[in-house]
Amino acid sequence: MIDIKLIREQREYVKKEMEKLFVPVPIDEIFELDESKRKLIYDSECLRNTRKILSKEIASEKDEEIIAAKKNEVKKINDLIKLQEDELSAFEERLNLLMLNVPNLPAAEVPVCKDENGNTAIAYFNERKKFSFEPKTHYYIGQKRDLIDFERGVKISGTRFYILKKGLAKLQRALINFMLDVHINYHDYEEVYPPFMVNEECLTGTGQLPKFSDNLYKDEDSGLWFVPTAEVPVTNMYRNEVLSIEKLPIKHVAYTACFRKEQLSAGKDTKGIKRGHQFDKVEIVKIATPETAKEELSGLIADAQDILNRLDIPHRLVQICTGDLSFTASEKYDIEVFAPGINEWLEVSSCSNFGSFQARRANIKFKRDKNSKAEFVATLNGSGLALPRVMIAVIENYQTEDGYIKIPDALKTYFGHDEFI
RNA sequence: GGAGAGAUGGCCGAGUAGGUCGAAGGCGUUCGCCUGCUAAGCGAAUGUAUGUCCUAAUAGAUGUACCGAGGGUUCGAAUCCCUCUCUCUCCGCCA
Numbered sequence: 001m002i003d004i005k006l007i008r009e010q011r012e013y014v015k016k017e018m019e020k021l022f023v024p025v026p027i028d029e030i031f032e033l034d035e036s037k038r039k040l041i042y043d044s045e046c047l048r049n050t051r052k053i054l055s056k057e058i059a060s061e062k063d064e065e066i067i068a069a070k071k072n073e074v075k076k077i078n079d080l081i082k083l084q085e086d087e088l089s090a091f092e093e094r095l096n097l098l099m100l101n102v103p104n105l106p107a108a109e110v111p112v113c114k115d116e117n118g119n120t121a122i123a124y125f126n127e128r129k130k131f132s133f134e135p136k137t138h139y140y141i142g143q144k145r146d147l148i149d150f151e152r153g154v155k156i157s158g159t160r161f162y163i164l165k166k167g168l169a170k171l172q173r174a175l176i177n178f179m180l181d182v183h184i185n186y187h188d189y190e191e192v193y194p195p196f197m198v199n200e201e202c203l204t205g206t207g208q209l210p211k212f213s214d215n216l217y218k219d220e221d222s223g224l225w226f227v228p229t230a231e232v233p234v235t236n237m238y239r240n241e242v243l244s245i246e247k248l249p250i251k252h253v254a255y256t257a258c259f260r261k262e263q264l265s266a267g268k269d270t271k272g273i274k275r276g277h278q279f280d281k282v283e284i285v286k287i288a289t290p291e292t293a294k295e296e297l298s299g300l301i302a303d304a305q306d307i308l309n310r311l312d313i314p315h316r317l318v319q320i321c322t323g324d325l326s327f328t329a330s331e332k333y334d335i336e337v338f339a340p341g342i343n344e345w346l347e348v349s350s351c352s353n354f355g356s357f358q359a360r361r362a363n364i365k366f367k368r369d370k371n372s373k374a375e376f377v378a379t380l381n382g383s384g385l386a387l388p389r390v391m392i393a394v395i396e397n398y399q400t401e402d403g404y405i406k407i408p409d410a411l412k413t414y415f416g417h418d419e420f421i
Numbered sequence: 422g423g424a425g426a427g428a429u430g431g432c433c434g435a436g437u438a439g440g441u442c443g444a445a446g447g448c449g450u451u452c453g454c455c456u457g458c459u460a461a462g463c464g465a466a467u468g469u470a471u472g473u474c475c476u477a478a479u480a481g482a483u484g485u486a487c488c489g490a491g492g493g494u495u496c497g498a499a500u501c502c503c504u505c506u507c508u509c510u511c512c513g514c515c516a
Contacts, residue, residue: 042472045485052485055497059440067496074496370431370450373479374469 001099001360007031017105020322022114025102033095037088044084051077100204101211104357107331111321118321119334125305126314128338129397137341138395139272141403142168147421148273160262160276167405167421171394172280172387174414176255179282179307183384187303189253189284194233196256197224202236205362207328207354217259226259230283231381238287239362242374248366249288249296253384256281273388274346280387286380289366290356293378297353301333304349304384310410313393314338316345330355337389341396346389351382 007014011031018025054074061067111118129135142148146165153162164172183189203209203225208216217226227233234254243250258281273279284303288296301317308315320332329352336345356376359365365374398406405421 038472041485045472048486049484051496056440058496071496078496371467 001357002102002105003356003360004030004034004099006105008034014105018103020106020110020112021103021325022323023103026098027102030095030098030102033091033098037091037095040084040088040091044081044088047077047081047084051081097210100361103327104325104330104354106322106325107353107355110325110331111319112323113321114323116321116324119318119324120321121316121318121336124314124316126309126312128314129340131340133401135340135396135399136403137272138339138392140341141395141399141405142273145403157277160270161278162273162276164273167418168391168395170415171405171407171411171421172391174411175387175390175394176280176282177414178310178411179384180253180255182307182310183253183282183284183303187251187253187284187306189251189303192234192237192252192254194227194230194237194254194256196227196233196259197222198227198233198236199224201239202232202362205236205239206232206358207361208232211327214263215261217261227256228260229258229383230254230256230281231285234283234285235287235358235364235379235381236362238364238377241364243287243364243366243377245289245366245368248377249286249292252285254283254285256283272342272392274342274392276388282384282387284382284384287364288378288380290375290378293353293355293380296378297331297333297351297380300380300382301335301351304335304351304382307385307390308335308337308348311390311394311408312410313390313397315348315393320350326350326352328352328354328357330357335385337393339389339392339396341399342392346392348385348389348393349383352380354379354381 002014007027007030011027015025015027018027051074054070054077058067058070058074061070106112111120113119139148139150143150147168149163149165156163180191184191197219200209200223203216208228216228218224219226233256234252237252238250258279260277262275262277284300286296286300305315305317315335315337318334318336320329320334325332332350332352334347335349335351337348338344339346355378358379359376364377364379366377367374394408395405398408400406400420407415407419407421
């Protein structure tokens with residue numbers, strides 16, 4: 001959520017910034033609702049004050065007739081208050097819904113463009129592998145070697161589910177541990193293992209709700225939602241808290257499965273394990289002071305990239321333009337790995353700075369010292385990394401001509417004496 | 422799942438025949454005093470959010486809301502009633 005004061009005080013500026021996102025945002029309507037709301041609040045507060053005074057007078061009054069008259073007066077006031085409250089809650093409901101659907105403001109340096117064509121690859125890392133044969137796709141190798149079972153995945157759960165088997169199941173497990181270990185041991189993140197199901201407040205806090213309920217799984221009985229990313233439970237650990245500045249930045253790394261409905265058009269990304277309803281991810285999350293957020297974002301990107309450097313996987317860093325920015329981000333960089341089999345660049349991480357956008361929704365604050373006012377923190381996160389696509393990159397970059405997969409040096413300790421899958 | 426108890430300010434803890442309670446007292450914290458040092462002692466201050474006025478001001482003045490959450494009764498509710506959530510104890514069940 002953006003600060004409503006910005007709309008109150010710098011409406012034209014906000015409108016101009018929102019135009020960069022190329023989506024309509026009802027700033028004027030919000031402004032007017034806010035004005036009416038505040039006037040109503042003021043009026044009803046005045047009435048409450050009169051009521052309070054009259055009530056006290058009743059308490060000390062002896063004369064029955066005067067008491068009766070005053071009671072009557074207060075009753076009338078109460079009727080008025082009731083009317084105003086009803087009107088007020090209608091305004092508030094509408095205003096709140098609108099505000100929850102207003103996207104974050106883009107950071108100043110984000111390139112302006114209406115769609116993903118404005119994204120720019122700003123740097124490339126690690127040499128592409130040279131093959132003396134035509135590299136195969138991961139799904140070809142997976143099926144041929146009986147390492148991925150697509151048919152039975154569909155049988156037990158439906159489309160876009162698959163089963164990893166034997167060496168690939170182990171590879172994923174090794175990668176999860178490897179990523180966690182690197183972030184814990186070399187990048188100073190604290191591991192947490194959060195719930196995979198969360199309440200509605202969490203998803204509103206990090207910005208998935210109310211706008212993106214279509215992409216989420218929910219258990220109607222309990223009202224709990226399946227997490228689409230560990231960002232949700234981990235950031236919400238601090239919901240409704242005031243943190244002391246010594247604790248910042250808080251750096252967490254978490255492994256979770258992630259669940260998304262991904263109602264994509266049929267036929268897109270259907271092959272292989274690139275996009276499923278359930279996938280594993282190691283997520284890195286930071287909670288920081290506003291002034292350090294930029295710096296923390298650079299660090300976070302480097303931390304995510306370090307995983308790929310250690311695995312020696314070719315990848316590039318892409319700066320996301322305004323039109324392709326996610327709803328909650330003020331600034332975002334994607335990391336894409338190169339998969340030679342399917343011959344595609346695959347997004348394995350999205351690293352975002354959310355500024356105070358999530359903190360305002362989730363009410364996460366910090367104090368600079370005991371006597372200072374609580375301020376909203378900045379939240380940041382990025383994948384570190386998403387498993388299926390790193391799996392694709394490992395399989396396709398490390399494949400041998402006869403369909404085996406060489407185990408990357410960085411993963412050796414997780415595999416004992418094995419050299420190939 | 423069954424039975425019982427409870428939820429008050431940074432913490433502990435008063436407050437239940439409804440009014441002067443934003444809430445006693447203690448601890449803690451901050452400032453000052455005092456004292457060879459420290460400790461102790463003395464004095465003062467000390468919730469959050471939001472609005473209005475006024476301002477150079479996050480300074481002041483003042484309003485409103487908040488005693489787990491939501492609703493109700495009443496002129497008036499931390500105090501009475503209802504619903505929900507959570508915590509604790511005992512029993513049951515279970516990885």
